[in-house]
Amino acid sequence: MxxxxxxxxxxxxxxxxxxxxxxxxxxxxxLTLTELSRDTGLSRPSTEDVVLQLQSQGWLEEVQPAPGVMGRPARRYRFRSDAGRVLGVDIGGHTIRVLAADLDGEVGHTVRVPVAITAGRAERLRAVDAAIAQCLSVAGLTGADIWATTVGTSGLVDAAGRVVLSVAFPEWTGVQLAQHVGRLVGGTVLVENDSRLAALAETWRGVARYAQHVVYLLAGLRTGTGLIIDGKLHRGFAQAAGEIGALPELGWIRAQEHLRSWTGAPAGTDPDDLAGYVFASAREGDRKAVAVVRRYAKELALGASALVLALDPQLVVLGGGFSRSADVLLEPLRREIEKRCVRIPEIVTSTLGDESVALGAVKLSLEHLQEHLFDVRTGVAAPVRPAR
Amino acid sequence: MxxxxxxxxxxxxxxxxxxxxxxxxxxxxxLTLTELSRDTGLSRPSTEDVVLQLQSQGWLEEVQPAPGVMGRPARRYRFRSDAGRVLGVDIGGHTIRVLAADLDGEVGHTVRVPVAITAGRAERLRAVDAAIAQCLSVAGLTGADIWATTVGTSGLVDAAGRVVLSVAFPEWTGVQLAQHVGRLVGGTVLVENDSRLAALAETWRGVARYAQHVVYLLAGLRTGTGLIIDGKLHRGFAQAAGEIGALPELGWIRAQEHLRSWTGAPAGTDPDDLAGYVFASAREGDRKAVAVVRRYAKELALGASALVLALDPQLVVLGGGFSRSADVLLEPLRREIEKRCVRIPEIVTSTLGDESVALGAVKLSLEHLQEHLFDVRTGVAAPVRPAR
DNA sequence: GTTACTAATTATGGAGACCTTCAAAAGTAA
DNA sequence: TTACTTTTGAAGGTCTCCATAATTAGTAAC
Structure with a gap:
């Protein structure tokens, strides 16, 4: 059971x-021992015993007592969130982003390294290495200080941290990311799909806080999804969950083509920038642009509706690059979803911006540590990097 | 966290x-104390202490020692699974089915009461009452002996045990099932959608045992789904999960119409029996019947594929009335799913037959008790019917 | 500067639940 | 009847918790 x-x-x-x-x-x-005693439900003497033990282990640290209070000043203890660090890495098309955070998830250092969208596998991996090295350097850390690292990438990822299939970057298929990054840092290296990490970030520090069931839509040059079910990231049996866009009848492959079909942009515009022009024109009321956006929204809504009907989430979060244009995209999307669904979830726009994937990567690293260091089965382990 | x-x-x-x-x-x-001690990891004396306490509470019972063994005969204790009972009720179109089971899920008594498919709300509720009364009677129990009851019905059900929407039986909409059944039995009364209960039954005693992620298809006169995610029944935020059939682009409303379009049956055949003729003809190789089945399979596969792509289950289970015709239905269904999905799950036929809903209802009752009587937070409660 | 007050710390005694170890008991097998 | 096997029962010890009381180290008032 x-x-x-x-x-x-x-x-x-x-x-x-x-x-x-x-x-x-x-x-x-x-907190003081009395406060801790109250919040844990333990007696004062027992609390002190436990705290002293945790302090000698290195998990807790005494800080200056609060000044100016009545009575004998109480000792105060804090959790040593700096005992270990985690990394969150986002391997994007144009940017490699690395976040270093402490055990409370406080992000201390952020590093962005640009990379050509056309970069091949080797060049991109070099950029990843450089970004991680730079992040460790500015944070004054070495790879040995890192207790867990999560790498976000587009494409399907297997449990061993290998990219099984990447549609956006064909050369990326087969790359052993966990193994590669593991050369640079200690601890476990997890690899996860970027949409899923963005979804996780939303439930952690984004608009989906406290929601148990969430459908996250990554709307951008690529379209992807991340599903949060029962408060947990849903991966599926073979990490292939959320690929609703592959259904021919709902086809997300077509979706962006509507945006590409737009002819109102200056000649020679990079197709990657085209979308921005469409949204801008729609914002100014250009009829044709509005129609193009509406068609795109409808295609997006088709897949989204399938997910909403299947899962009945509390929340649909619109994220990804196009979420910046939510002012023209959200309403048509909402209307199309309302047309199709039995119960209409709240539909909101992500506010985390382009750091969501890296932030989700940090969160996944922390969840991994949570399971291994603070698990109910084993109790609190010593404050050292867990074995890989 | x-x-x-x-x-x-x-x-x-x-x-x-x-x-x-x-x-x-x-x-x-x-088991003997020595065996219990081995399996729990406790020392022998401690095991004895705990066992004696549980025995005095009424959870455990001493049985005759096993004869003919070397050494001093050991006392043996068994769990008193008969300390409490649960009911599982299936309100079907033609039949009301009630199962009485003990705390181990051993089904002791089964009662089937026929009801006209055309029966209205009052008549159907009377049949439910009669079935429950009869089941209690043959089991020698009273309503007060029942610790938990789960009622399975078609339609959308809210958390308060009310049928919010029933497409199959319009008169059923709004019926307060939990309240109604609560008059007859003690303990909590849960109400749940029948497809979901059937799915639960499959993971308990059916083909989906040990599978963590399962898509269950109820294929019959109605089409429905039950989703098992992470080993748990998924209901969604407002109990509306699994309604993928409502998506116009995938429409399960159409699905059965293909079967109805069949003209090979004797004139005047009840439309409800038509499907059986189609499958039978297809089995004998009738080209037109095979084509009709294939079209039906395609429609069914469309929704199923959406669920498979969204969730990446380990298993798809084909259940419901039409699963009896799996020999002609399963292969076309499988082919259509394979055409559309990225990773193909195992696709199997239910073996539980038409008892699956009632069995799932029993299981849900047991899970409810599990949470309230044997919870990690509270320990073992006394062996009495938990407060409603 | 002393005294009263406040709240934390330290010390003491006791109870509950677990463990290990060993002698006694209750069977079977020779 | 004796030897062997396995369980039972009892004793002694440790650990972790709790409640209570005495002590300590501050602030506030006079």
Missing amino acids: TEQLAGGDLSRLRQLNALAVVHVLRGRPA | TEQLAGGDLSRLRQLNALAVVHVLRGRPA
Whole structure:
């Protein structure tokens, strides 16, 4: 049925209580023992015992007592969120982005390295290496300090961190990303599809906070999805979930072609920039542009509606490059979805911008650590990089 | 992040160990203390302590020692699965079906009561009452003995156990099923869509055992779906998940019309029986019938493919009345799905027959009890019907 | 500068639940 | 009847928690 929690001896109880203390303290400012005791439900003496143990392990640190209070000043303890670091890497078409964050998810350093959209596999991997190296350097870290890294890329990714299929960059197919990045950093290296990471970021620090079921639409030069089900990223049995766009009858391949068909842009405009012109013209009321946007919205809504009907999410999040043009895109999209669906979810625009993938990568790294360092089954492990 | 397990005092540990003992013992024959000690990881004396406590509570019962073994005969204990009962009710078009089962899910009594397909709300509810009363009677139980009941019905159901929308039986819309059935039995009454319950049954005792992600297709006079995601029934934010058939572009409304268009049946055949003739003719090689089946399979595959692409399940299960004709239906369905999907899941036929909905209802009742009686947060509650 | 007040810390005693170890008991097999 | 096997029961010890009381280190008032 549910995974069972094997009981055990007394030390198990201490594990659980240590876990409770860490849980209360994470992501919060320093607390006194009395406050901790109240929030964990433990008695004061027991709380002190647990805290002292966690401090000697290196998870907790005493900070200056708060000044100017009545009574004897209380010792205060904070969670040492700087005990370990994680990386989030976004391998985009034009940019490699690397985020370094602490165990609370506080992003300390951000590095962007441009890369030619035409760059082949080797050149792109070199840019990834450079970006990671630079990020470690400015953060004053070495690869050994990194406890977990997640790499976001377009395409289908298998469980071993290999890109199984990349439509956008054919040369990318087959690249062993986890293995490659693992040369540079310690700890586990996870590889995940970029749309999924963007979806995860939205539930963490975006518009989908606290939502349990979310359909995320990456609308841009490529179209993709990320599904959050029951608060967790849904990958499917073979990591192939969310590929609704592949259904010929709903075809997302066609969707952008509507935008490309637009003839109102200056001659010789890079097809990648064309979309921006269409949205701009639509914004100014150009009838033909509005019609093109509407057709695009309809195609997008077709796949989105299929997902909404299938999953009944609380929220649909519109993200990706085109979400900047939500002012002209969101309404037609909403109308088309309302036309087709039984129950209409809230439909909102992402606010995380182009950092969402890297942010989601950070979050996935943290979730990985959460499972291995602060798990109910094992209690709190020592504050060292977990074995790979 | 994850729901936290508040630590606590020593009694918490006892709770967890009692839970571990119950977990080991459930659904298994009687075990000796030594065996229990081995399987729970507890020491022998502690195991005995826990077992004695559970016995005095009424959860465990001592049985005759196994004869003819070396050494001193060991006491044996079994889980008292008969301490409480659950019901599973299937309100079908032609039949009301009620299953009574013990806490291990062992079905002890089955009652079927026919009801006219044309029966209105009141008449159908009377049949439900009669079926439940009869089941209780033959099982020698009263409503007070029932700890949980789940009712399966077609249509959309809300969290309060009301049928929000029933396409198949318009008069059924708005019926307060949980409230109605609650008059007859004690404990919680859950109401759930029949396709979902059938899906649940498949993961419990059907072909989908051990599969984490499953798309269940109810193919019959109505077409429906049940989604199992991460081993759990997926309902969606407003219990509206799985309604992919409502998408006009994939329309399952059309699907059965292909079967109805068949003209090879004797004049005056009940449209409900028509499908059987089509499948039979197709089985005998009738070209036109084969073509009709193929068109139906294609329509069904369209929605199924959308679900498969969206969720990437390990398994697609074909259930419902038409699954009896899987010999002519499964292959065309499989081909159409293979045409459209990126990764092809296993596609199999249900073997549970027309008891699947009621069986799934039993399972849902048990899962409800599991959460309330054997939860990690609270430990083992006393063996009495939980408060409603 | 002393005294009163406040709230945290430290110390003490006790209870519950677990473990290991060993002797006694209750069977079967020779 | 004796030897062997396995379970049972009892004893002693450890760990972790709790409640309570005494001590300490500050602020506030006089």
